Amino acid sequence: MNDALDQRALESVTTIGREFYKGAVFGIRTSDRPELLEDAYGQDVYQIILITEGSVILSDGDEKTALLPPQLACLSYANPMKKLEIAGAKGFSIFFIPKVINYGLFNSFPQAAGEGSGQDDALLAERLLIKPFKQGEISNPFHIAVNPALEERVTDMYRGLRDQFSLQPNEFWPCRGRSYFLELLMLLQNLYAFEGDTDLKLALPTGDELAEQAVRQMLLSYSDSRLKCSSLRGETGRFAFSARFRTAAGMPCKEYLKSIRLTVAANLMRNTMLPPTDIAERTGYADRARFERDFRKRFGKKPAEYRADFPNPYG
Template sequence: MSTYFTEGKIFYPGFQFPIHHTSANCFTDGANKRDHYKMIFVISGTGILTLNNHKQIIVAPSALCLNETDTFSLESEVSLQCTAIFFHPQIINQHFDFPVLRASDHQLSLNEIQDLYWLNPFLRKTNEFMGLLHLGPSNARRIHNIIDNIKNALDIQLDDDWPCRSRTYLIEMLFLLSRLLIIDEALESVELDKDPGDIKEIILYLYTNYMNKITIQELTDKFHINRTSLTERFRGITGHSVMEYLISLRLYLASKMLKETLLPISEIIERVGFSDITHFGRMFKKNFGYSPSEYRSIHCTML
């Protein structure tokens, strides 16, 4: 079996945390079933991959999401540069062993069904989607940045929060990949066919840059659209203003980090793009009915 865990050093020595990073030999373990999931990020180059007996052309930048049963072999490549994240799905939910993930929805709890969302790119395989997501430049940069953050958190192990910190970065990566899969299919219930313009690209930009300060002026300049047109078209498609949509996205991610990790609330606030802790607390309670600390005490699976 391949090594998919990182071992604790100064903090939690000997502890085997089920996530691992490598930039070496990303395509060498594809012949047999694995004891982990694997996301290969193709940084540059091209290649031809046989994935579950189907030929796939890989063009950078792209993300290849592989579950424990996927078989693959790299037939040829030109200047292919990759990095990979290995993880066991129990890092998302402690009950997620492989038989559970193969069960039908009616055999899962509500919490397990909700947590399955993070693993959609690894589980929802069809003839049209076999795990390969082609990435635009901004999403590729974001994925690369998250992988670097995972690597640094695992390698440096800065303090006793390093497992939670690594896990939140993984959640961010899985969130983005899951959203890209949905956007690729239909962007959930957002009816993009009603708008021939740049609204899809703006939504993708929000998902990629939610951790940064974003203004309407920035969006109008970047996407060459006037403020009135942006406001009307965005609300017409999503049902929300741009800022409402962005705040909902940030709060959703914060709620998942509060629920799934013990990372300090102050760090979560910064990670999801809020700069004012009072404003964050007020908006969080308005949306979820509890303060962030109350929400964590009720919903966190690690307490």
């Protein structure tokens, strides 16, 4: 854990192992309501809030804005933040510190990842996961309106995380819980990119609403092995859709969907100890052999060999 983190802030964002990994400390905590951590201001603490009912008031000087539900917000307690007033709102909160993503990588994080090696690329990928929480072009907190499909997807990830960390049903609870958390961070990163950030390995299509909508749907549904490009084109003809998507995204729709799935799979291989069979299923691969082939073609190694190149995510 971060020794410099104030003890009160640390306690408010941690989960303690009970029967399995008794006494072990994990820098992530869930809450079934939107709430703020008064003791965390100025600390290296981050928070995800989903507001499903009521409203949250954002104050920036004399200006006030109501975030009407459903709304998703990413907060950084380490940076200047607009004042938030939460009253009568329903939803949930996830609190975490960066090291929970991967303790090994964050223990020796350079100021800027280098280029050229798989580890360098992974360092950059892990840093990108917290970009929506860093104050920059988009103010703190970063927030977006949520459509029903996105709300359902985010809520499912939250429930998976919450149930594993609260119930701790078996020895796999930290790994399975963090896998839901990592998927949620990757989804937020891509949503953030649609809002104007472009520092991503996978180029996002711009200038074609049909292609943008198709990619948004991929980001929500990549875990469904039944998802096909044919289901993303609506009333547009197959050839017209294929041409428009390739022009906007720089690659065919099928390859783009595969890239999303393999990007998520690589993240889960680096930052969890989930078996490759579980990761294949979580990323929309019904066929384990095809997952292995695609992964090796993309990253030059089998999933287990790829994992061995990175530090133990639990430190």
